[in-house]
Amino acid sequence: MVLVQTVGLAEVAAVLAEPSRAAMCLALLDGRAWxxxxxATAAEVGPSTASEHVTRLRESGFVTSAKQGRHSYVRLAGPRVAELIEHLAQHASHRPVRGLKESVRVRRLAFARTCYDHLAGRLGVALRDGMVRAGLVDLGDGLTLTGRGRDVLAELDVVVPSRGRRPLLRDCLDWTERRDHFGGAVPAALLARATAAGWVLRESHRAVRVCVAEPFVRLGVEPEVLA
Known part of the structure; x- marks a missing residue:
């Protein structure tokens, strides 16, 4: 059994050890289909090479793909895969930032970004802290959305999903802040609502820009975080 697990772990590591495939997975962390x-552009490889990498990722269970018209669209296979990649990123050694453009991109990612289908970065951590501080989430018995939390989300037209296989709330360790932000069905619904309502704008490289601060303040985020 140990040998089987060892071989399986080695195979998973081998898939992500290739830099181009790793770059593709990091790009797909924005939760959208590419x-x-x-x-190929994100990984800086040719189309045929990219196609080979996508095939390897799909066969290994990291991504799914669907044909639509002339294009094949690729996305991560689900939240668990995204969580694995995000966690592995915590252990990566980060090279020094080179140039003003890259410095700006890194700062934007550190402030707010998508972690598959929910918010991460300083904003994501501040959202977790704020919701707990405001009594919207109770940490006493796991992570529980309180009645007040449901009321505030309803006022913001965030639809709380019915409980299914995916937890409503779970902790997800943030690789830039090294603290937890919220993952799960509720944060996914919140990001979807924020995007549709124009509270946030999803930019390139997973970065998120806050356009309307008031909904986040109502969720407990301190105004100075959003300034």
Whole structure:
């Protein structure tokens, strides 16, 4: 049994050990579907090479793909895969930032970004802290959305999903802040609502820009975080 697990772990590590495949997985952490051509650009490889990498990722269970028109669209296979990649990123050695453009991109990612389908970065951590501090989430018995929390989300037209296989709330360790932000069905619904309502704008490289601060303040985020 140990040998089987060892071989399985080695195979998973081998898939992500290839830099181009790792770059594709990091790009897909924005939660959206990408074409093979877009992934080729993100990984800085040719289309045929990108197609081979996508095939390897799909066969290993990291991504799914669907044909639509002339393009094949690729996305991560689910939240658990995204969580694995995000956690592995915590252990990566980060090279020094080179140039003003890259410095700006890194700062934007550190402030607010998508972690598959929910918010991460300083904003994501501040949202977790604020919801707990405001009594919207109770930490006493696991992570529980309180009645007040449901009321505030309803006022913001965030639809709380019915309980299913995916937990409503779970902790997800943030690789830039090294503290937890919220993952799960509720944060996913919140990001979807925030995007649709124009509270946030999803930019390139997973970065998120806050356009309307008031809903986040109502969720307990301190105004100075959003300034």
């Amino acid at each position: 074409t093979v051509g877009e992934l």
